[in-house]
Amino acid sequence: MIEQVIFFALAAVAIISAIAVVLSRNLFHAVMILGGFLLTIAGFYFLLNADFVGIMQVFVYVGGVIVVMLFGIMLTPHEANITNAAKLQQKLGTYIAVAALIGLLAMIFIRTTFITSPAEPVKDTVSLAGKLFMTNYVLPFEVISVLLLAALVGAIIVARKEEH
Amino acid sequence: MLSSTKLLEFASNYGIPVWALDGAIAIVFAVVLFAICAISVIINVYLLRKISADFQLRYGPMHVGWHGSLQLFADAIKLLTKEDIFPSNADRWIFRLAPVVTFVPAYLGFLVLPIGHGIVIQDLNVGLLYILAIPAIGVAGIIMAGFGSYNKYAIIGSLRSAAQMVSYEVPRALSIIGIVMIAGSAKLSSIVGAQHVWYIILQPIAFVVFLVSTLAEINSTPFDLPETESELVNGYYTEYSGMRFMFFFFAEYVALFAAATLTTVLFLGGWHGPGPEYLGPIWFTIKTFAMIWVIMWIKWTLPRFRIDQVMDLGWKVLLPLALINVLITGLVMMII
Amino acid sequence: MNVPLEWWLILSAVLFGIGLIGVLLRRNAVMILLSVELMLNASNLNLVAFSRYITPNLASGQMFALFVMAVAAAEVAVGLAIILSIYRNVRSVDLDDFNIFRW
Numbered sequence: 101m102i103e104q105v106i107f108f109a110l111a112a113v114a115i116i117s118a119i120a121v122v123l124s125r126n127l128f129h130a131v132m133i134l135g136g137f138l139l140t141i142a143g144f145y146f147l148l149n150a151d152f153v154g155i156m157q158v159f160v161y162v163g164g165v166i167v168v169m170l171f172g173i174m175l176t177p178h179e180a181n182i183t184n185a186a187k188l189q190q191k192l193g194t195y196i197a198v199a200a201l202i203g204l205l206a207m208i209f210i211r212t213t214f215i216t217s218p219a220e221p222v223k224d225t226v227s228l229a230g231k232l233f234m235t236n237y238v239l240p241f242e243v244i245s246v247l248l249l250a251a252l253v254g255a256i257i258v259a260r261k262e263e264h
Numbered sequence: 265m266l267s268s269t270k271l272l273e274f275a276s277n278y279g280i281p282v283w284a285l286d287g288a289i290a291i292v293f294a295v296v297l298f299a300i301c302a303i304s305v306i307i308n309v310y311l312l313r314k315i316s317a318d319f320q321l322r323y324g325p326m327h328v329g330w331h332g333s334l335q336l337f338a339d340a341i342k343l344l345t346k347e348d349i350f351p352s353n354a355d356r357w358i359f360r361l362a363p364v365v366t367f368v369p370a371y372l373g374f375l376v377l378p379i380g381h382g383i384v385i386q387d388l389n390v391g392l393l394y395i396l397a398i399p400a401i402g403v404a405g406i407i408m409a410g411f412g413s414y415n416k417y418a419i420i421g422s423l424r425s426a427a428q429m430v431s432y433e434v435p436r437a438l439s440i441i442g443i444v445m446i447a448g449s450a451k452l453s454s455i456v457g458a459q460h461v462w463y464i465i466l467q468p469i470a471f472v473v474f475l476v477s478t479l480a481e482i483n484s485t486p487f488d489l490p491e492t493e494s495e496l497v498n499g500y501y502t503e504y505s506g507m508r509f510m511f512f513f514f515a516e517y518v519a520l521f522a523a524a525t526l527t528t529v530l531f532l533g534g535w536h537g538p539g540p541e542y543l544g545p546i547w548f549t550i551k552t553f554a555m556i557w558v559i560m561w562i563k564w565t566l567p568r569f570r571i572d573q574v575m576d577l578g579w580k581v582l583l584p585l586a587l588i589n590v591l592i593t594g595l596v597m598m599i600i
Numbered sequence: 601m602n603v604p605l606e607w608w609l610i611l612s613a614v615l616f617g618i619g620l621i622g623v624l625l626r627r628n629a630v631m632i633l634l635s636v637e638l639m640l641n642a643s644n645l646n647l648v649a650f651s652r653y654i655t656p657n658l659a660s661g662q663m664f665a666l667f668v669m670a671v672a673a674a675e676v677a678v679g680l681a682i683i684l685s686i687y688r689n690v691r692s693v694d695l696d697d698f699n700i701f702r703w
Contacts, residue, residue: 162400
């Protein structure tokens with residue numbers, strides 16, 4: 101019962117903030133609202149007993165991604181109000197297509213019977229994640245570290261001012 | 265976690281639902297936490313003024329109350345009665361929200377701190393990660409303050425603050441990995457429980473890296489570039505006055521207190537000390553205030569860095585040191 | 601387990617759709633990056649929900665979500681760097697202005 105109340109409250113906040121991000125005219129406001137949205141997603145993770153993922157969500161997204169985005173905004177043009185250039189038929193088409201997509205997905209989800217397991221979720225997700233990273237997922241883990249290094253170097257090189 | 269069996273029995277006897285009981289306990293804890301924060305801020309500000317005066321061969325506040333002990337209350341009344349000024353070009357919502365977004369995370373950090381054996385509000389499995397992740401939200405608040413004020417000093421201050429906090433978060437998180445390796449847990453109470461020898465002795469490199477990057481996180485003096493009075497007026501909260509200014513002030517001192525308590529938990533053995541177990545909170549308090557004194561000592565001794573020196577120190581010195589510490593810890597643990 | 605799995609899936613589909621609207625309708629490059637972040641988070645929610653309901657004691661969905669987060673962080677860094685360097689040359693972040701290769 102209380103879980104459902106929390107779910108609906110968080111879902112309402114998440115959907116409203118997502119719409120606000122997408123339709124916002126002010127880039128800075130959009131990023132701040134996205135920060136709130138990411139926090140509600142972290143709340144969902146806690147509700148799903150995935151506390152390690154939830155903390156990482158706060159750590160990586162709110163602490164890293166949002167701050168990087170804000171830097172990006174401050175270094176790019178300073179027109180606070182951005183216009184929405186989409187034409188009416190573009191808008192209508194997009195809305196209809198996305199509504200159809202959501203409807204289709206929802207129908208599939210409702211018609212499918214998922215085999216849910218009644219087992220209790222893992223309590224100590226931190227140590228489980230640590231073990232899995234070093235055993236089953238060691239290759240993706242190493243690849244991710246190479247990818248992050250490449251992204252770090254690449255981002256610095258791309259964003260650096262060229263010397264004339 | 266929150267509701268013990270006795271309380272649950274009491275609730276079922278009087279027909280109180282469990283969620284109401286949990287909610288009531290949560291509210292009580294929130295109020296108690298707020299009271300602790302407020303008292304710590306009062307003590308810290310008084311200590312700061314007296315210690316800084318001592319370092320500079322002055323008396324410090326002397327007139328209001330005994331040795332100026334009521335000075336802070338006078339200041340608070342002055343701030344509360346001040347006019348609430350809005351810059352004319354400010355982004356109103358962002359400007360209003362920024363103090364709250366800065367203050368709340370500083371205060372939420374205390375949720376997982378064990379102050380005695382079994383005395384903790386929520387002993388999360390991910391407690392250590394939580395306490396590292398929460399200040400990240402405060403960075404967003406500082407940027408909001410800078411951007412919302414529409415003031416060049418505020419924007420420069422908030423950008424400096426964000427750059428500094430994001431860079432020092434990396435060595436700060438890495439320095440703690442050694443501790444997690446030794447304790448075998450990210451739960452703060454088990455980390456303290458495993459400290460029969462204080463981790464400051466087992467992990468001296470980690471302690472230095474952690475202390476320096478903590479000073480940078482809380483914008484204490486060798487790293488107080490976001491609010492350099494001589495360059496940026498007051499940094500990111502230049503445009504704030506009255507009540508909202510007080511929020512920033514409050515957040516700063518709560519962050520100082522949180523940093524000292526976290527250092528106590530991680531490196532100084534938390535509640536451990538001679539004597540019976542119920543003395544734990546007292547030892548904890550003594551160690552915390554010793555830590556605060558050390559931070560203030562550094563604050564009034566060292567001159568301020570330049571921004572490029574701050575970045576160099578973070579990325580070229582502290583980060584390699586933290587990584588070397590992880591390597592050494594791993595090697596030693598493998599040999600033993 | 602009071603919340604059925606379907607609700608989580610529908611919620612994540614709705615959030616994904618909202619992100620998709622942003623990607624399709626907005627012309628500002630940073631705005632599109634934000635919308636992509638929305639979509640990634642919606643799919644992450646899906647993964648974690650599946651992990652909780654179908655294999656609660658394996659946590660494989662959670663691991664996937666962690667990998668997605670790492671890739672998303674890399675994507676934002678590189679994406680913003682590209683936007684920044686295009687802005688230096690074209691003086692705009694509007695995707696419709698990025699047409700210098702067309703003739």
